[in-house]
Amino acid sequence: MKIILDCFGGDNCPDSAIDGALLALEENKDLNIVLCGDEAVIGAYLADKSYDKSRVSILHAGDVLTNDDSPTLAIRRKKDSSMVVALRALADGDYDGLVSSGNTGALLVGASVIVKLIDGVQRASLSPLLPTLIDGKSTILVDGGANVDCKASMLKEFAVMGSAFMNAVCGVKYPKVALLNNGAEEEKGNALTKETHALLKDSDLNFVGNLEARDLFTGDADVIVADGFAGNVGIKSAEGMGKVIFKMLKRYILEGGLRAKLGYLLLKPSLKKLKGIMSSDAVGGGVFLGVKKIVVKAHGASNALAFKNAISRADEMARAGVVDKIAEALEKNENV
């Protein structure tokens, strides 16, 4: 597989991006990576690294699209930015996927208008994979923030795409699809979720009903469907609560005297492990579903490990043939 990596635009770029690429190459001997961005800067950074040069190439792009850029404008105007150059190469060339930690809105617009959507898809979703209480199991949230104003037919499409993803990439046979709602009972919901509930019930998806936000991380569902506004609130609130808990615990340990401090020292490995699975390296970023080629969004603050994981995910999605499987699933569900 040949993955393009947008090396600029994120917080720790290009260093972490390139380090992540080298880690991915080491782990996966079938992988080829195209580093997109300023040739001189990338070349200089690579100069004293040891890696398999036959599997790395550079695609020059002299400009950078930043988080301050307006997505639609920047995609049109910043033609020499690493993100736009990478998207064009993906659209036209013989590449299997693209990873970027840059401006999320611009990546969504660029994926939709340059790489283009699968025939019939209304909008691409940005879908994070949420960690769950079940060891090794993730749940995909479609949509996690890309589309803040949705119609029920879009949510149904998200459900079909998320289900195809979980089947193709995670090997889940009949992915359980749940609808994020304000109550578990069937009659609960706002106008949008009530209409969506009816559509999902009538589909041939394995729809298991409504799910309350308190169960986002239980692993009960494989696919959680939400409009991007609610999805965004759900993820960010959980993230915020995680931070609050660790901050409060720190405060109580400081107030708790010697006993608490000793307890903390002994518990440190467990707490560190816990913090690790809650970190944005685990939760952040996500995959775009509905685009004609594979586009993975690494979160803005990605370190080398997060980049390596994002590259592996793009490779895994390409090998699983996710785009074709989503197209097939959408066709099959068109008239359901």
Place this chain on the structure above:
Amino acid sequence: MKIILDCFGGDNCPDSAIDGALLALEENKDLNIVLCGDEAVIGAYLADKSYDKSRVSILHAGDVLTNDDSPTLAIRRKKDSSMVVALRALADGDYDGLVSSGNTGALLVGASVIVKLIDGVQRASLSPLLPTLIDGKSTILVDGGANVDCKASMLKEFAVMGSAFMNAVCGVKYPKVALLNNGAEEEKGNALTKETHALLKDSDLNFVGNLEARDLFTGDADVIVADGFAGNVGIKSAEGMGKVIFKMLKRYILEGGLRAKLGYLLLKPSLKKLKGIMSSDAVGGGVFLGVKKIVVKAHGASNALAFKNAISRADEMARAGVVDKIAEALEKNENV
């Protein structure tokens, strides 16, 4: 102050409700409580308790409105339920407030149609007081789940009511009002939050802009405005993440051997304190804003302490003259 307590309909009723009432009477010598529900059952439970009998009376209601009842139907038909009898007494009699842990939807409908809304109010909000990182400071979330389909003008009303509450009850001089949104930048939002943002900016409220769900608990805002669907997702996701963290920590402690177990024993008081502030006794329930008299919703699983707190809140709101202050604030903001 004279508070009516609906003693039936919640999980631990009537025992916890009555115990909570007795705790509240002990704490507050100016308080009078009317226990509403089956006279015989309440009388039998009170028989061996010692309390100031001059400050307690019973309002008989032979029926119970449960969580399985459809809100609108039950309010109309279950005329002898403790909730409906309590609401009628509040509407017609010389009482200062009502506390119930029963069916939330029914309490909302009943408060709106029996007790009635303040003139000009479109919909009552159900507003929980969220704990924050700042010691002793709470933030009110309007709306926390009562109204799942909102217009921008409703959200503005919620902002005015929440602001009046924080001013009257918590003594905050110019309550900071923030809008729950999918990004902090002004241009972010779905159709509803964009329209609401403009309305709030034009109002004479102390509007501090958008707030992301990860900042629900930072204490940066005094009032957080949201439609009930997003508000519900925000609270429940945080609640879910809190549970996940404690469950995972427990798992890691079990896996961590003797060292982790000893650490846990030493840290137990700090962890217990942390769990306490995260519990639904602290977060759950809420106040109805926009109703002509004071109605406080204790959460369904309230224990005696939670009931005592809910009664104290109703008393506090009555003493602060919240209803009049909300009416004044709404009038003042009508043409802004």
